[in-house]
Amino acid sequence: MSEALNSISVGANAAFKNPVIFIPAIIPLVIHAAFAYLAYCVFGMEIYTPLGIIRMPNYGLLFLGSLIASIVGFIVGFVIIDMAHDALISRGPDMSRSFNKVMSRIGPLIVVAIVAAILAITIILLPVSIFTTVIAMVEALDVGDSISRAFSFIGKNLGEVIVYIIIVIVVAIILGLIPVIGSALYWIASVIFTAAAVDLYLRKR
Structure with a gap:
């Protein structure tokens, strides 16, 4: 079994043995769903036309919900990385401890998140984006050092990283085609893939 496949197996095992790791990821989803409910069902707009009444969502609330969910999402992304790291080194994940750790470095991590998002858009630099965030959290580095170490890590482990990225992309495409439960x-x-990335980095750094 390749190291990448093994890390995905280990990541899944760590996540399911410590289900608290999944909790932070729920938070932005709940925020987005709550604002969507308000935008459509509570503060929706009614437009009167010759053909009848057309009900429209409150786009201001939808935008605000997406913005807040995105901000919270980047924070919990780092929280998940730290919790997965704790689980993988047998320290026991603690959401409160990881959240406080992230908030103590919120400035540098915001910069890392912005740069990582830009890198991810290019697709070809998606591996750099993923491992930059992992390294920034695990090693407590700033954005410059994290990117530099991410390139170095990927260069030394290119084969395993390619296998990992292909699996991530294929799974994302397949799940995206599944209605209702796909999301x-x-x-x-x-x-699971976040925990796997942390494990792969810890193994091969």
């Missing part, structure tokens, strides 16, 4: 399954998979 829930992707939510579970994203946490």
Whole structure:
């Protein structure tokens, strides 16, 4: 078994043995769903036309919900990395401890998150994006050092990283095609893949 496949197996095992790791990922989903409910069902707009009444969502609330969910999402992403790290080194994940750790470095981590998001858009630099965030959290480095170490790590372990990224992309595409439960399954998979990335880095750094 390749190291990448092994790390995915280890990541899944760590996540399911410590289900608290999944909890942070729920928070932005709940925020987004709550604002969507308000936008559509509570503060929706009614437009009167000759053909009848057309009900429209409150786009301001939808935008605000997406913005807040995105901000919270980047914070919990680092929380999940730290909790997965704790689980993998047998320290026992603690959501409160990891959250406090992230908030103590919120400035540098915001910069890391912005740069990682830009890198991810290019697709080809998606591995750099993923491991930059992992390294920034695990090693407590700033964005410059994290990117430099991510490139070095990927260069030394290119084969395993390619296998990992291919699996991530293929799973994301497949789950995206599944109606209704696809998004829930992707939510579970994203946490597992985060833990797997942490494990792969710890093994091969």
